[in-house]
Ligand code: COA
């Protein structure tokens with residue numbers, strides 16, 4: 001799995017931010033047509049995002065956040081941005097598998113006509129309600145287009161009437177449920193945004209917690225957050241050293257039964273994890 005650690009939201013109507021984003025080391029750019037764009041700017045945003053998808057600059061993957069399934073804006077979003085440079089869509093407020101299938105049907109009909117290989121547009125479904133969370137395991141395996149589930153904490157807290165800071169309590173259960181649902185569909189879980197753009201230590205702490213819960217990456221909203229998230233979702237240098245020691249130890253052995261490396265027991269799942277880390281590093285080049 002190619003890594004998708006940092007997902008940078010870029011408001012679709014802001015040309016200066018689009019230009020900047022194309023030169024940043026975010027793994028994925030999310031050009032936003034939805035909540036980050038004022039009503040009066042929707043048309044401008046659609047044409048600016050379309051132009052950004054055509055641009056040859058930068059190495060990030062290009063996703064677009066469109067309006068939710070069933071909304072009158074969704075069709076106009078899709079018409080404007082379906083083109084060869086589009087690599088994926090972020091679907092907001094997904095409540096169940098049908099919301100995802102609705103977009104799949106549109107893509108199945110139009111994708112090849114606009115120069116995208118069949119099945120080429122990936123999807124990231126945002127879970128931001130109790131209903132969406134309950135449906136998350138079904139959503140996670142509804143289509144091979146799905147690359148991950150993203151957690152939308154603020155709307156989720158609102159849905160449950162939670163007034164505490166959405167980094168604690170029931171939200172922790174929701175984050176864990178989301179990572180388990182994602183793993184059951186063999187897709188990634190992507191954590192929510194951290195809104196205090198000046199607090200990089202706070203971002204790092206939250207990103208570490210998310211990684212320990214099983215998230216593969218995190219959404220970000222500012223260029224200054226990209227490096228922190230890339231670093232924490234790794235693999236880190238310490239993990240690389242650890243993985244190499246384990247794989248090398250097993251290369252010298254005739255079988256893959258349990259062994260001791262640096263005083264700790266290592267057996268098959270740990271060896272596989274070490275190999276997975278090295279494979280990922282190789283993919284990155
Ligand atoms: N993508 C690309 N570039 C961005 C950016 C983003 N998300 N956020 C800021 N920048 C750029 C700015 O344009 C500025 O570039 P410049 O120096 O060339 O002018 C530079 O990074 C520094 O920005 P800064 O002045 O620190 O922040 P700001 O006050 O311009 O913007 C926010 C702060 C929060 C308004 C802005 O980061 C933003 O809109 N983020 C996205 C929010 C969003 O999409 N929310 C919806 C999804 S949760």
Ligand code: MG
Nearest residue numbers: 035092152155
């Ligand atoms: Mg929202």
